[in-house]
Amino acid sequence: MSTEQEQLQDYMRLPAEVLYKDELEALRKEDTGRIPAGWQMSPRSVLTFIAGGMAGKTVITPKYIGNTRLIEMAVATLVTDRALLLIGEPGTAKSWLSENLAAAIYGNSGMVVQGTAGTSEEHVRYSWNYAMLLANGPTPEALVKSPIMRAMEDGGIARFEEISRCASEVQDALISILSEKTISVPELGKETSARKGFSIIATANTRDRGVNEMSAALKRRFNIIVLPAPSDLETELSIVKKRVAEIASSYELQAAVPADEALLKVVTIFRELRSGMTLDKKEKVKTPAGVISTAEAISLLTNSMALAASFGSGELTDGDLAAGLQGAIVKDDDKDKLVWKEYLDNVMKKKGADWRGLYHACKEMNE
């Protein structure tokens, strides 16, 4: 047991079902609701797992902070054995939500197809072990099943990440899978039918241009839920705080978790740049070309912590924050640099004494 735990600690990142093993077990134990076929727990418990709450005496931490109604809709969708499509700006916790849903419902969030421009139909359906195929001809042993096919056989949840990055013919392969709920293997003269509980959670990005727009036929087979950017400062602040602490502990960063004040500053800057307006809605702000998501804020803060730990005193200084902000905001060199400079001089400079240190550090960094 202890060796297993040591091994687990070597992984960079643990899947949700391992990370929250205790919570899932507690929920399963306390579950009183009706459990749909193929599910590990009742829909209400899934809801509690994601939105947070109590299971007996165990505290369930909230996994998705924000609109619980959206989670309800996602869970209700999966109860009706419909496929779920989560779309939103980058960094709105689409993949995070899909992983946690799969972990709670199926107990396994690892059945993933990671969509890229290079994803082919074989990744969605099945392919062959060619050595065996050549040696013995088509046999069940030579068949390499895709995660989706394995989930079908098992009555579980498959995940399809970044579906809009795949070529449209690959997306099309999903259409018949979703409507027929079978994959036929003509070479073997048989077909795999999905067991009860099978579903797909796909995620897609609304921001990137030049990716493959999904066809109406495919869209029609999904229940589409749009995940918004956090609606207010407090929500975003609590998301950033929770995730930064989690990441810091799993990467064993040797820096102190940033003070609330630093978090507040970063989230404020991000929200103002994202919405194109100061928080008090009095001033217009130019928005940079890149994505200014909550996830960026989290990675910025962990970056700055790493900087502070490796090259600094371990305390997060304004200089570390400024370096992180520079990297997160200025992506398209010339334009973003001007946007950032304008923001510094027009908005941040006027924010008062608390901000002065950060202002000077950013100013220096952006020169």
Place this chain on the structure above:
Amino acid sequence: MSGATVAGVHIFGVRHLSPGGARHVLEYLNELQPTAVLIEGPGDASAEIRHLTHAVTKPPVAILAFTEDLPVRTVLWPFAVYSPEYQGMKWAQEHGAEAEFIDLPSSVTLGLQDTLRQETGGRPELKPVADEQGEPAEEDVQEPESVYSRIARLAGEHDYDMYWERNYEHNASSGAYRAAILAFSAHMRELSESKERSDQPREYAYNALRESYMRRQIQRKIEEGHQPEKIVVICGAYHAAALADLTDVMSDAELASLPSRATKLTLMPYSYYKLSTMSGYGAGNAAPHYFQMMWELMASGRAEELPHLYLSSVARQVRGSGTHRSTAEVIEAVRLAESLAALHGGSAPTLRDLRDAAQTLLGHGDLAVIADSLARIDVGTNIGSLADGVSQTPIQDDLNRLLKRYKLEKYKSTVASDLALDLRENRRVTSSEAAYLDLHRSVLFHRLELLGIHFARKVPSSQSGATWAEHWMVQWSPEVEIEVVESTLLGETIEVAAAYVLREKLLECRTITEASALIVTACECAMTAQMEESSRVLQSLAVDSRDVVSIAVAARELAKIIGYGDIRKVDTAPFIPLLEELFRRGCLFLLDASGCNDEAAALMISAMNDLNTISLEHSEIADTALWLQELLQLAQRDDRNPRLSGFACAILMERAAIPAGEVAAEVSRRLSPGIPADLGAGWFEGLSMRNRYGLLSRMSLWEQLNDYINALEDEEFKRALVFLRRAFSTFSPREKTMISELLGELWGVNTEQAAEILTGELKEEEAKMLDDLNDFDFGDL
């Protein structure tokens, strides 16, 4: 029998706009077969029940009570087809039972409101109208963290409406519904009563008064010979507990001591839009049309089909607006809604579940695609109607008559429509009524506008010159009905009321501008008597006025009426002497008024423009000779605003009222060396405001200007620059090019070179010189 009170009377607590409540009330009435149905509503409106339940009456309708004298206060009791009270009345009528309203009469309600208004020194704490029906559920609107939202949260619902719909509207068992609602409101009352007694003593007292009066009415009904157990009282759930015990009954003396105002009652059509909270009134529910669908399905015993009906209606709307959605998506939406309901342990989806399902499936996650369709299905555009002549005020009758006469009845709809009027005579029809149909319509619309009745809104026409064309946006709404009813205090007919309003306005009128605006209004409203009266008012105001600017505005308006009055069939002859007088006054005070600063000069210039236009267009009325003479004086004076003097000169030049030689002399005088910059250049600015081509064609003028500028000292030059820059800023690029050509000729450079220098980029040293100018102290310029 369960639910019978101490006295044996049956109390049925409801939410006022609730299909579930209506259904259970009907079942209860059918089971009990009472001889009297008593309803929470204004006691003096019982006679209206007959009209409310009339076969032709189509809800939503409302009872409107208004005070007979000013200030007008109104109070409304709206009813939808799914109001339990409305269904109760219907039942009573069909089964020969007596139906009666038992709440305080509207006279007392409004009297109490007035008293409260005086005490609080402003708007009464009491919410408008229907809130006062004592609906507890509506109070969460004012207190965000109220008991109601806490209940919803504890029940795991997102808002109180969801909680209510899930637990009460969907409650199919009649007895359980009534018992649950009674227990709920009793507990609610216990919780909030003491708080209300201390925090909102007025509201508490008001509710106590109402309940005591209702008990009195129930008592009276028993004394009239109805068996207590054959009486059913339908009231807001909040009051149910208080009506059970009939011991504390309001006495005659107590009733007589309550404040009261003389009121009148009328029925009026209402609309679902108004009923929904979107339009501001606190009472009502957010989705009247949705609840109507629920009621209709319940009535035919198919309540479980509501999700199907709702979502396919939305899909149909979405398709109608050009977005394709398949039946398969509607099916999945129904499944999602039911799955969402199951997640909350509900038996059927609530409106919120249906809306979210619609957004996910029919909007593909995006609310914007379906928002319009949702609003149409949730709120609906239904508007009620009453039988002709059912308790209407005289002014409503008059308006209906006029609408019929001018063929405007089809515009009496909640959907806005555009109406283009051509005020000219239609020569293809025989009767004069038909020939001037559009003119009559226009007069009616203007009168309604004057009365503050927002039925027709004038759309500004792009073709400003065409006085015969008018565009109106016509839209009927219950608000319009209320406004009509309110104007009944001003007169019995639209015409009399409009005349009254205009007379009141004339009495209050203190300035010439106001008076001339009222003359225009009187003309548009075709009110001859008021036109004469207003011209008298204008005349008397004008006698004392020396304000050329407002005299000019008034004269312009009058001139417009005189010029185009015949299109409105208005006799403009009485205005001619008035215009003459105004014009003369304008001329006489021109010189005086021209001694002003630059700010006032801008207004003066537009006044001079107006007067000049009048003298040109109405030369038979206006004293042109006097005008020109005054202009000449102004042009020659050095002690007036130089810009105005220059402008006067420009007008004279344009009208050829000043010989060319004199202009040249004047220019050289004004622009001679040694004249301060603000006088010289300011004068030139005025001169350049009119008739530019005339200026451009006079080479000598530019020579003089050139010499003048050359002769200026450095400091003076900088001052002159300000004026000249302002003068030339309004010139078009083409005109600027022409000037540069002229100057090029003067300086002997080739025209292209000159243009190049003028339009090219600044050299570094030039830029520096301009920068230095920024530091220049312009003083009082």
